[in-house]
Amino acid sequence: MSWNEPPPEVRREMNRILGEDIYLRAQRAWERARQADPDVILESWFRTPARQRELGGATYSQHPLGTAVDLVQRDAAKRAAIVEALRREGFWVQERGRRVHVQAIHPEWVQRVLPQILAAGLYR
Ligand SMILES: [Zn+2]
DSSP states (O other), X not given: OOTTOOOHHHHHHHHHHHTSXXXXXXXXXXXXXXXXXXXXXXXXXXXXXXHHHHTTOOTTXXXXXXXXXXXXXXXXXXXXXXXXXXXHTTOEEEEEXXXXXXXXXXXXXXXXXXXXXXXXXXXX
């Protein structure tokens, strides 16, 4: 999973704020999805805040933190199997058409550390 990885400075700051290597969980999301469906495509992982704005995505998305991945599977049954496998692992998952957005951190939980994330400049 070397494609589109979050840069070292983002990893360092997030792991410092969260007190754990959160990227092991992000990586595990991809591995679990691949186990559920070897044909799944990893479409997007880390995005710079500027890229996130260009795409019109949520300002406080987890893509600029490198803790969210977007997976693509056109087949609805295969997609459902991916979603189920990831939810069973405790990931926060949202289906958006043929895309599956997966977050390593629950959105409510990330709100609690948002002031520290903002202070670290990770959304700038
Ligand atoms: Zn996403």
